Amino acid sequence: MSYIFSDKTGTLTQNIMELKKFTTGTKEFSVGRDFENARSADSDQVLRHLSLCHSVMIDKNSGRYNASSPDEQALVEGAKKCGFTFTQRAKVGNLNKIGIRLSDASEESYEFLKELEFDSTRKRMSVVLRQDNGDIIVYCKGADSFVKKLLVLEHQSSKNMGLINSQI
Numbered sequence: 001m002s003y004i005f006s007d008k009t010g011t012l013t014q015n016i017m018e019l020k021k022f023t024t025g026t027k028e029f030s031v032g033r034d035f036e037n038a039r040s041a042d043s044d045q046v047l048r049h050l051s052l053c054h055s056v057m058i059d060k061n062s063g064r065y066n067a068s069s070p071d072e073q074a075l076v077e078g079a080k081k082c083g084f085t086f087t088q089r090a091k092v093g094n095l096n097k098i099g100i101r102l103s104d105a106s107e108e109s110y111e112f113l114k115e116l117e118f119d120s121t122r123k124r125m126s127v128v129l130r131q132d133n134g135d136i137i138v139y140c141k142g143a144d145s146f147v148k149k150l151l152v153l154e155h156q157s158s159k160n161m162g163l164i165n166s167q168i
Helices: 041-052 070-081 144-150 158-167
Strands: 021-024 027-030 084-092 095-102 107-116 124-130 136-142
Touching: 021 041, 027 041, 041 070, 041 084, 041 095, 041 136, 070 084, 084 107, 136 144
Parallel strands: none
Antiparallel strands: 021 027, 084 095, 095 107, 107 124, 124 136
């Protein structure tokens, strides 16, 4: 496990959810116009995760995102603001595909193998994707208190857990 996402939002007073910043390791990133200058391999991986691990659909008429929850929509739209645009979820031949466009206009397409929906038992959702090179990747997101328990032992040192806890 490489990243933990947490949404400590408190009470929503305007019923508006928006991704404003995220942290990877010790570096904090703000979503917005200056993001492109601060990008890193870690931030790109977080944004790729956000743009691929969801159940959002694209309305064919308006091109707008339709999500089952405001947090999913906020995460996908936040990734888009940072240059990782979710562009497709479609049947191509006999394959289910999901695609994104990066800020440099390059496209990435993945075979969508499986979605494990969020439920109260698992407390997380996961997607299983196949990259063009045949590698299979699993992206997972869920309740921070539950996902922290899944960290591999090498990431559970007191130093690493202290850093994780300070960020969520």
